[in-house]
Amino acid sequence: MGRLRPAVLAGMLVLVPVLAGCTAEGGPSPAGTTASIPASGGTMPDAPSTSAPLETTQSSNKAPVYWIGRSGTSIFLYREFRDVPEQDNPVTRALRAMMSEKPLDPDFFTPWQNPGKLATSISGKDVITVDVSADAFNSNLDADMAARAIQQLIYTATAAAASSGLIDTGQQIRVRILVDGHTDYVAFGKIQLGALMTRAAGLVAPVWIIDPQENVEVPGGSVKITGRSTSPGAKLHWQLLRAGDGGSKAPFLNGETTAGTEQGQAGVFTLALNLPPGDYELRVAQAGSSGEPDKNEDTRSFKVR
Known part of the structure; x- marks a missing residue:
């Protein structure tokens, strides 16, 4: 976390x-x-x-x-x-x-x-x-x-x-x-x-996940995720973990996105993920530069039903 x-x-x-x-x-x-x-x-x-x-x-x-x-x-x-x-x-x-x-x-x-x-x-x-x-x-x-x-x-x-x-x-x-x-x-x-x-x-x-909120249930299919970075145009890395038996979590999806630069939407990022039912944890962080580790990670747990 x-x-x-x-x-x-x-x-x-x-x-x-x-x-x-x-x-x-x-x-x-x-x-x-x-x-x-x-x-x-x-x-x-x-x-x-x-x-x-x-x-x-x-x-x-x-x-x-x-x-x-x-x-x-x-x-x-x-x-x-x-x-x-x-x-x-x-x-x-x-x-x-x-x-x-x-x-x-x-x-x-x-x-x-x-x-x-x-x-x-x-x-x-x-x-x-x-x-x-x-x-x-x-x-x-x-x-x-x-x-x-x-x-x-x-x-x-x-x-x-x-x-x-x-x-x-x-x-x-x-x-x-x-x-x-x-x-x-x-x-x-x-x-x-x-x-x-x-x-x-x-x-x-510096990075926060706006929606979905913690532990909410969302319908299956295309799940929209929104968030904001205080650095418009910044590269962000995201990872989605899916809960398994015994409370374990395994990597499910990962990717990269960029915080928006448009007026009124500066710093906003969105993801549309097609997810089957399950319990998930999303992690989003600012991408490190020149081989440095990612930083300022935010996490969010939610359910798809």
Whole structure:
């Protein structure tokens, strides 16, 4: 497997971090840089300095939720679409799922805790305010993982607002995190909140499989697989394993594809595979250059019935 399973709104305001630190627009550097327990266990991502493009408006009621996952020695953000209750607005629903549910993919995790209070609001076309109770931060994280957790929230909030058509995706979307209505909270004891923040570059996974999602069942015949790379035009290697008796997995198909370069579809890759019934595991990775090994592998298990 390419990733290892870890052990483990009231007002109108916004935020902006950089890797390992989270400095905000016009705000101070984060307080606290030491950690009692190194929760990340990996290096900062070696990835293109671009963030994933904002999600496009969709008619589905599924909420885009970002999780944290490991690829090699680096830790990235990965997205799933989840079924969520409809009693709240789209941003609140997605964040509630991020803080209270488990990822479908066992390679992903979240350090957030289910908060007693959570509310969101949108000001104008580009500012999302998140007001959450302090119990959401009841995890002991090092500075790197705390920065990733804050970015997990920012990516999820902006994705939910964009996919539901609540914000103008033509401009940079900013987020402000309030804690119990206040702007001076230090998240996880490491990251100063209250200032406007945006998606940080380089934290989203360099390769991810979008569809099918983990452990879903799809009809036999032509199975369409979609995914995205943060490197448009990059060569990708893929391998499909099929489960056998006793839980063993054997190579079934493999090949090569290229991430798209078209405007609006940059980095997207698709595969159409004719598959008989069975349990499968798909692996996709960026092709290594000059004899180097492939890197940034993502995996996905699914069933064909």
